[in-house]
Amino acid sequence: MLAGSLRRRLVAGMALLAGLFLLMALIAIASLRSFRDTVAGELEAVGEGAVLASSLMSGASAQLRTAEAYLVSPSPELSREFFRVGDNLHTVRRQFRQIAGLGPGDQTVLNRLASEQARLEVSYATAHALRDLGRTEEAVAEAARARAVVDSLVSNVQSLNRRQQTGLHARTTTVSEQARQREVVLWMLFGLAIAMGASVAVLMVRAIEAPLQELIAAARRFGEGDLRPIRVASMPVELDALAQAMGAMGGRLRTVIDATVREARSISASAGDLSAMSEELAASSHEIVKAIAQVTAGAEQQVREVREGDALLGKLRDATAQDLTATERVAALGEATRTLASRHGTDLSTAGEAVAALREDIRLATGHTRALVRQVEAVGRVIDAAQQIASQSEVLALNAAVEAARGGSAGGGGFGAVADQTRRLTEQSRSAATQVSEVLQGFDTRLQEVLGNLQSAAVRVAEADATTRRSALALEEIGRLVDAMRDIAARVARSAEDSRRVSTRSSELRTHLEHIAQENVMAGEAVTAAATEQSEATDDIATSAARLLEASERLTALVAGFRT
Amino acid sequence: MRSAVGLVLLASLLVGCRAPGGGIRVALVGSFETAEGAAAQRAARMAVTEINAGGGIRGRPLVLVERDDRNNLDSAVAVAADLAGGNVIAVVGHTASALTAAVTAVYRTGREPMALLVPVTTPPDLTRADHVFRMVPSDSAQGATLAGWARGAPDFARAAILYQNDTYGRGVRQAFEARFTTLGGEVVSLGPWIEPAVDAYLDRIVARGDVDVLVLAGTGPEVSQVLERVRTRGLTLPVLGPDGLVGVERLGPMAQGVHLAMAYHPGAPLPANQAFVLGYTEGSPDVDPPSQVAASVYDAFHLLRTVISDGGASRRGVLGALGRIGTVQPPFQGVTGIVSFTAQGDLARFPLLIGAVEDGAIRLVERR
Numbered sequence: 001m002l003a004g005s006l007r008r009r010l011v012a013g014m015a016l017l018a019g020l021f022l023l024m025a026l027i028a029i030a031s032l033r034s035f036r037d038t039v040a041g042e043l044e045a046v047g048e049g050a051v052l053a054s055s056l057m058s059g060a061s062a063q064l065r066t067a068e069a070y071l072v073s074p075s076p077e078l079s080r081e082f083f084r085v086g087d088n089l090h091t092v093r094r095q096f097r098q099i100a101g102l103g104p105g106d107q108t109v110l111n112r113l114a115s116e117q118a119r120l121e122v123s124y125a126t127a128h129a130l131r132d133l134g135r136t137e138e139a140v141a142e143a144a145r146a147r148a149v150v151d152s153l154v155s156n157v158q159s160l161n162r163r164q165q166t167g168l169h170a171r172t173t174t175v176s177e178q179a180r181q182r183e184v185v186l187w188m189l190f191g192l193a194i195a196m197g198a199s200v201a202v203l204m205v206r207a208i209e210a211p212l213q214e215l216i217a218a219a220r221r222f223g224e225g226d227l228r229p230i231r232v233a234s235m236p237v238e239l240d241a242l243a244q245a246m247g248a249m250g251g252r253l254r255t256v257i258d259a260t261v262r263e264a265r266s267i268s269a270s271a272g273d274l275s276a277m278s279e280e281l282a283a284s285s286h287e288i289v290k291a292i293a294q295v296t297a298g299a300e301q302q303v304r305e306v307r308e309g310d311a312l313l314g315k316l317r318d319a320t321a322q323d324l325t326a327t328e329r330v331a332a333l334g335e336a337t338r339t340l341a342s343r344h345g346t347d348l349s350t351a352g353e354a355v356a357a358l359r360e361d362i363r364l365a366t367g368h369t370r371a372l373v374r375q376v377e378a379v380g381r382v383i384d385a386a387q388q389i390a391s392q393s394e395v396l397a398l399n400a401a402v403e404a405a406r407g408g409s410a411g412g413g414g415f416g417a418v419a420d421q422t423r424r425l426t427e428q429s430r431s432a433a434t435q436v437s438e439v440l441q442g443f444d445t446r447l448q449e450v451l452g453n454l455q456s457a458a459v460r461v462a463e464a465d466a467t468t469r470r471s472a473l474a475l476e477e478i479g480r481l482v483d484a485m486r487d488i489a490a491r492v493a494r495s496a497e498d499s500r501r502v503s504t505r506s507s508e509l510r511t512h513l514e515h516i517a518q519e520n521v522m523a524g525e526a527v528t529a530a531a532t533e534q535s536e537a538t539d540d541i542a543t544s545a546a547r548l549l550e551a552s553e554r555l556t557a558l559v560a561g562f563r564t
Numbered sequence: 565m566r567s568a569v570g571l572v573l574l575a576s577l578l579v580g581c582r583a584p585g586g587g588i589r590v591a592l593v594g595s596f597e598t599a600e601g602a603a604a605q606r607a608a609r610m611a612v613t614e615i616n617a618g619g620g621i622r623g624r625p626l627v628l629v630e631r632d633d634r635n636n637l638d639s640a641v642a643v644a645a646d647l648a649g650g651n652v653i654a655v656v657g658h659t660a661s662a663l664t665a666a667v668t669a670v671y672r673t674g675r676e677p678m679a680l681l682v683p684v685t686t687p688p689d690l691t692r693a694d695h696v697f698r699m700v701p702s703d704s705a706q707g708a709t710l711a712g713w714a715r716g717a718p719d720f721a722r723a724a725i726l727y728q729n730d731t732y733g734r735g736v737r738q739a740f741e742a743r744f745t746t747l748g749g750e751v752v753s754l755g756p757w758i759e760p761a762v763d764a765y766l767d768r769i770v771a772r773g774d775v776d777v778l779v780l781a782g783t784g785p786e787v788s789q790v791l792e793r794v795r796t797r798g799l800t801l802p803v804l805g806p807d808g809l810v811g812v813e814r815l816g817p818m819a820q821g822v823h824l825a826m827a828y829h830p831g832a833p834l835p836a837n838q839a840f841v842l843g844y845t846e847g848s849p850d851v852d853p854p855s856q857v858a859a860s861v862y863d864a865f866h867l868l869r870t871v872i873s874d875g876g877a878s879r880r881g882v883l884g885a886l887g888r889i890g891t892v893q894p895p896f897q898g899v900t901g902i903v904s905f906t907a908q909g910d911l912a913r914f915p916l917l918i919g920a921v922e923d924g925a926i927r928l929v930e931r932r
Contacts, residue, residue, distance in 0.1 A: 083754055090734060094687065097669045104645040104670065111637035111666055118729040122756050129755065129764035133771060138764075 005237040009207065013200030020193040024186055031182035038175050042168065045100045049164045052096045056157050059089035060117070064150060067124035071143055074131055082128070086121050093117070096160075101171055109160050116153040120146050211235030211243070218246055227254045257559055264556040271549035278542035285535040289528050296524030299517045310510045317503040324496040327489040334489065338482040345475040352468045359461045366454045369447055376444045383433040383440070393426035587627035588620075588877045590868055591647050592861065593657030595635035598784060599811060601659045603858035604683060605630060606851070608656065610843060611865035621872045626865075633658055633667075640667045648674030653872075654882045656681045656864040659857055660783065661703070661732030668696050676879040679886055681867070683860035685807060685827075687735040688910075697886050697909045699860040699867075699900070700827045701916060703732060706806040707739025709916040709932055710779070710825040714740075714804055715747035720777040722752045724769045724801075726790055728782030728808075729756035736781035736806045757782070760789035766797045777801060783808030788815055791822065807856050813921045822921045828856035828900045829917050829928055837899040856900075863898030870896055 063085040070078040096102075097110055123146035130139035211232065218230040227250050232243045400419030592608040594601035612628040620626055629652050633640035640658055644667035647655055655671060658664045661684050671678045677695040688702045701709075714720045723744055727733035733756070741751045752775060755765030769775050778794065778801040780787055787808055794803065795818040805812075807826035812819040830841045830853035840862055844854045854862070867889070868882065874893060875885030889896055890904020890912050897903075904912040918930040 079754070087734065087738060090731070094665060094731070097666065099669070101673070102669055103673070104641045107641040107666065107670060108638050111641065114666070114730075115637070118756070118758055122729050122758050125754065125756050126761070126764050129768045132768050133764065135764075 006204065006207065007238065009200075009204060009236070013197070013204070017193055017197050017200070020189060020196065024189045024193065027182065027189065028186055031179065031186070035175060035179055035182075038171075038178070041100055042171050042175070046164065046168050049096070049099050050161075052092050052099070053157060053161050053164065055092045056089065056096070056113070056160070057154070059085055059092055060150070060153055060157065063089060063121070063124075067120075067128070067143070067146065070124075070128050071131055071139060074128065079128065082124065083121075086117070089117055090114070101167060103163075103167060106160065106163050106167065109156055109163060113153065113156045113160065116149050116156060120149045120153060123149065207236055208239065211239040215239065215243055215246065218243070218250075222246070222250060222253070227257065261556060261559045264552045264559060268549055268552035268556060271545045271552055274545035275542050275549065278538045278545055282535050282538040282542070285531045285538055289531040289535075292524045292527045292531060296521050296528075299520040299524065302513070302517050307510065307514075310507060313503045313507065317500055321496065321500070324493050327492040327496070331486050331489040331493075334482040334485040338479055338486075341475045341478040341482065345472060345479070348468055348472045348475060352465065352472060355461055355465045355468055359458065359465060362454055362458045362461055366451065366458065369451045369454060373444065373447050373451070376440050376447065379440050380437065383437045386429050386433040389426075389429060391426075393422050393429070396422050587625045588872060589627045589629050589650075589652040590865070591629040591631055591652040591655045591657070593631045593633055593640070593643055593647070593655055594659030595663070596630070596632045598635055598659065599852075600684070600784070600855060600857045601632070601635070603852070603855045604657075604659045604861040607844065607854060607858035607862040608865055611862045614843075615865065615869050621869050621877065624877065626869065628865075631657075633660075633663055635660055635663065637663060637666050641670055643667075644670035645673070647671070648678060650674075652678070653877060653879045654679040654681065654868055656683060656861055656868075658682075659684055661686045661735075662730035665731040671695060674879075677883065678879045679882045681864040681886075683857050683864055685732060685735075687731050694909065695883060697905055698911060699864050699903065700807075700856060701911060701914045703735025703806070704739035705914070705916065706825045706827075707736040707741075707781070708743040709918075710736075710804055710806060711740045711743035711747060711749070713823070713825070713918050713930065713932065714777055714779075715744060715749050718777070718802065720749060720802070722750050722775050723777045723779055724753035724755070724765070724772075724775045725751055725779040725781060726755040726757060726762050726765055726794075727780075728786060729758050732783060732806075732808060733781040736808075737779075740779055740781070757786075757790065760786050760793060762790055762793055763797070766794060766799060769801070770797070770799065775801060778803050780805040780809060784811075788812045788819075791815060792818055810855055810926065813924050813926055816924055819921045820923070823929065824919055824921075824926070826856055826917050826919055826926075827914060828859045829919060829926070830854050830859075831928060832899075832901075834899060834901070836897065840899040859898075859900045863896070863900050863903060866898065867896045867903060 063082060066078055066082040066085055070082060093110060093114055097107065102110075123142050127139040127142035127146065130136075130142060214230075214232045214235070218232070221228075221230070229250060230243065230247050232240075234240075235243065396419075398419070400422060401416060404416030404419060590612075592604065594604045596602055596605050608628055608630070612626050615621065615626045629647075629650075631643045631647060633643045640663040644655075648671050655678060657680070658667065664680075664682050664684060664686050668680055668682075671680045672695055680696050681699055682696060683699045685700055685703050685706055686698065688704045714723065723740075725737050725740065727737040737754070741754075744751060752772060753765065753769055755762055755768075757765075769778070778799065780790055780794075780803055782790065782805075787805065788811060791803060791809075791812050792815060794801075795815075803822045805822065805824045807824060807828075809822060809824040810826060812822055812824075830837070837859070840859065841853055844858065844862075845851050867886075870893075871882050871885035871889065874888070875881030875883075885893070886905065886909075887907075895902045895904035895912075901915055902913065906912050916932045917928055918932060919926040920929045921927075
C-alpha cells in the first residue's frame with residue numbers, strides 16, 4: 001500500500017517531483033524551442049522583408065529610370081527592360097505577401113503598392129505608346145501622371161518598412177510576452193514543485209515523527225528497565241518493522257533477565273553451597289593435617305618395626321641354615337631307603353613273575369581239565385544217544401515182532417529174525433553204554449576233584465600274587481615316600497635358600513623402607529604444609545564464595561529492578 | 565491529492581471532448597456582385613445542399629459561410645483576416661485571381677493555417693504556400709497553352725498583348741510571351757491596362773501594321789470593354805484570350821471568332837458534369853450555364869466532404885487530407901475532371917480546352 005511504506009511515500013513524492021521538474025524542463029525546452037523558432041522566423045522574416053523592401057525600392061527606381069529612358073530614346077530593348085523590371089517588381093511584391101507575420105495592414109499597404117505600381121506601369125506604357133506614335137506632348141503628360149504616383153509608391157514602400165519595423169517590435173513584444181508567460185508558468189510549476197516537495201516533506205515528517213515519538217518513549221521505557229511489551233499505533237512499514245524489532249528485543253531482554261534472575265539465584269545458592277563446602281574442606285584439611293601427622297608417626301614406627309623385623313630375619317636366616325643341613329641328611333637317608341626298597345622291589349618282581357607263571361600253569365591246567373570235563377560230557381551225550389538208539393532199536397524190534405506175528409510163518413519169519421537181532425543189539429548197546437557211563441562218571445568225579453584242587457591252588461596263587469603285589473606296592477610307596485622326602489628336602493633346601501635370599505632382600509628392603517619411611521616423614525611434613533596452604537586457600541575460597549554470594553545477591557537485586 | 569488529480573483528468577476529458585452534432589463550417593469568399601462571384605455562390609449552395617441531403621459529413625451538417633470581398637483588395641484582406649481568426653476549417657475562394665493572390669498569406673496567420681481551395685486561375689507562385697490548393701490550372705498553364713495553339717495551325721508570328729495589369733493579366737501575358745517566343749513568335753507590343761483605356765496601344769498596333777494576333781488577358785467586364793474598344797477601333801485582328809474572356813460572347817458579333825483557353829466547359833460530356841449543369845440550371849431558365857469558377861467551387865465543396873471524412877473536421881486534418889489526394893488517397897473525380905494535387909498544391913493533371921465564340925456562344929474547338 002502506498003501509504004504504508006516510507007520508501008514508497010518517498011519514491012512517490014520523488015517521482016512526483018521528478019515528474020514536475022521533467023514537465024518544467026519540457027515546458028522550458030518547448031518554450032526555448034518556440035522562442036528560438038519564433039526568433040529565427042522573425043529574423044528570417046525581417047531579413048527577407050528588408051531584402052524585399054530593398055528590392056521593391058530598387059526595382060521601382062530601375063523601372064522609373066527605364067521608363068524615363070524610353071521616353072528620351074525609345075528602343076525595343078528599353079521596352080522589354082521596362083516590363084521585365086516591372087514583372088520582377090510584382091514578383092517581389094507577391095513574395096512580400098508571403099512573409100510570415102504580415103498583418104492585414106501590411107497586406108493593405110501591399111495592395112496600395114500593387115495598385116500604384118500597376119498604375120505607374122500603365123501610365124508609362126501609355127506614354128511609351130504615345131511616344132511611339134510621336135504624340136510627345138501627350139506622352140509627357142502621361143509620364144507626369146506616372147511620376148505623381150512615384151512619390152506615393154515610395155511613400156508606401158517606406159510605410160511598408162516602417163510597418164515591418166513596427167510589426168517586428170510588436171512581434172518582439174509578443175514573443176517577450178510569450179516568454180514571460182512561459183516564465184510565469186515555469187515559476188508556477190516551480191512553486192508547485194516546491195509546494196509539493198514541502199508537502200511531501202511535511203507529510204513524511206508527520207508520518208515519521210509520531211511513530212518515532214512512540215518508539216522513543218518505548219526505548220526510554222526500556223532504558224528505565226520497564227521491559228513490558230510495547231504497544232504502538234499503526235505506522236509506516238519501516239517504523240513498524242523497527243517497533244517489531246524493539247518488541248522482539250524487549251522480549252529477548254525479558255527472557256535474558258528472567259534467565260539472569262534464575263542464574264543469580266542459582267549462583268547465590270551455589271555460593272552458599274560453596275561457602276559451606278569450603279568450610280567443610282577447611283575442616284577436612286585440618287583432619288588431613290592430623291592424619292598426615294599420624295602417618296608420619298606411623299612411618300617412624302614402621303622404621304622401628306622394620307628394624308625389629310630385620311633382627312628377626314637374621315635369626316630366621318640362621319635357622320634356615322640349620323634346616324638346610326638337616327634336610328641334606330634327610331635326603332641322604334631317603335636315598336639309602338630308596339636303594340633298599342628298590343632292591344626288595346626287584347625280588348618281589350621276580351616272585352611276582354613266578355607266581356604269574358604258576359597262575360598261568362594253573363589256568364592252563366584248569367582249561368585242560370574243563371576240556372576233559374566237556375569231553376566226558378560229550379561222551380555222556382554219545383552214551384545217551386546210544387541209549388536212545390537202543391530204545392529206538394527196542395521199539396523197532398518190537399514192531400518187527402508184531403509184524404512177524406502178523407505175517408505168520410510165510411512172511412513173518414524175516415521180521416521175527418530182525419526183531420531178534422535188533423533186540424540183541426539193543427541190549428548190547430545198552431549194556432556197553434551203561435559200562436561207559438559208569439567209567440565216565442568215575443572219571444568225571446576225579447576230574448571234578450582235580451578241578452577243585454586247581455581252583456584252590458588258583459585261589460592261593462591269587463592270594464600270593466596279591467601279597468606280592470601289595471609288597472611291591474608298599475615298596476613303590478616307600479620309593480615315592482622317599483622321593484617325596486627328597487622333594488621335601490629339596491623344597492626345604494630351596495626354601496631355606498629362598499629364606500636366605502629373602503632375608504638378604506629383606507635387609508635391602510629394610511634399608512629401602514627406612515629410606516622410604518624417611519621420605520614419608522618428609523612427605524608428611526610437606527603434605528602437612530600443603531594441607532596448611534590448602535586450609536588457607538579454602539579460607540580464601542570461603543571468602544570468595546561469600547563475595548560471590550554478595551555479588552549474586554546484588555545481581556538479583558539489580559535484575560529485580562526490571563519489570564518484565 | 566488523488567481527488568484533485570481526478571478532477572484535473574475529468575476537466576481534461578471534458579475540454580478534450582467536443583459536443584457532437586455541431587455543423588462543420590466552411591467558407592466561400594468571392595465577389596458575389598460579379599457574374600463569377602454569383603456563379604460561385606450558386607454552385608457552393610448547390611454542393612452544400614447536396615452534401616447535407618446526403619447526411620452531411622460523418623453525421624454532421626456542412627455549414628456554408630459566405631463572405632463577400634466586394635472585389636476589393638483591402639476588403640478581401642479584411643475578410644481573409646476575419647476568417648483566419650474564426651472557426652471555419654477551410655475556405656473556397658476568392659473568385660478573382662488578383663484578390664486571391666493578395667490574401668493567400670492571410671489565411672496562414674490564424675491560430676492554425678487554413679486550407680484555401682482556389683477556384684480561379686492564379687499565378688504559379690501562389691502555391692508556394694503549403695496551405696493553397698489550386699482547383700484550376702495556373703495562369704502560366706493557360707498562357708502557355710494559348711501560345712502553343714497560336715503558333716500551331718493559325719501560325720501567328722507576331723502578337724500584341726493587351727493585358728489587365730493585375731496578377732492574372734500579367735501572369736497570362738508572361739506565360740504567353742515566354743511560350744510564344746520560344747515557339748518562334750514575337751510579341752511586338754504590350755499594353756497594360758487598369759481601366760479599359762487602351763486607345764494609344766490600339767493606335768500603335770494599327771501604326772505598326774504587322775501584328776497577326778491580338779491577345780487580351782483580363783477578366784470581368786473590363787476585358788469585354790477592351791474588346792469592344794478594339795472592334796470599335798476597327799481592328800479585325802484575331803483575338804485570343806484565357807478563360808477570363810468567358811462572358812465576352814455576350815457582346816455578340818463583336819466577340820465573334822474570339823478564341824479562348826479554358827479549363828472547363830459546361831458541355832463536357834462527363835456524366836457528373838451533365839448532372840451538375842442540369843442541377844445548376846434547373847428551375848432557373850435565365851441562369852447562364854455554369855462557368856469554370858462555378859464548376860471549380862462545386863468540385864471544391866465535394867472534395868472537402870471527402871477530405872473532412874478522411875482527415876477530420878479540423879484545419880489541420882483538412883490540410884493533411886488534401887495533401888494525400890492523388891498520392892496516398894485516390895484522386896477525386898469531379899465535374900471538372902480528375903483532381904489530384906502535386907506536392908506544391910497544383911493540379912497534377914488537367915485538360916485545357918480551346919473554345920471559340922460563335923454566335924454568342926463558346927464552342928469547343930480543341931482539347932489540349
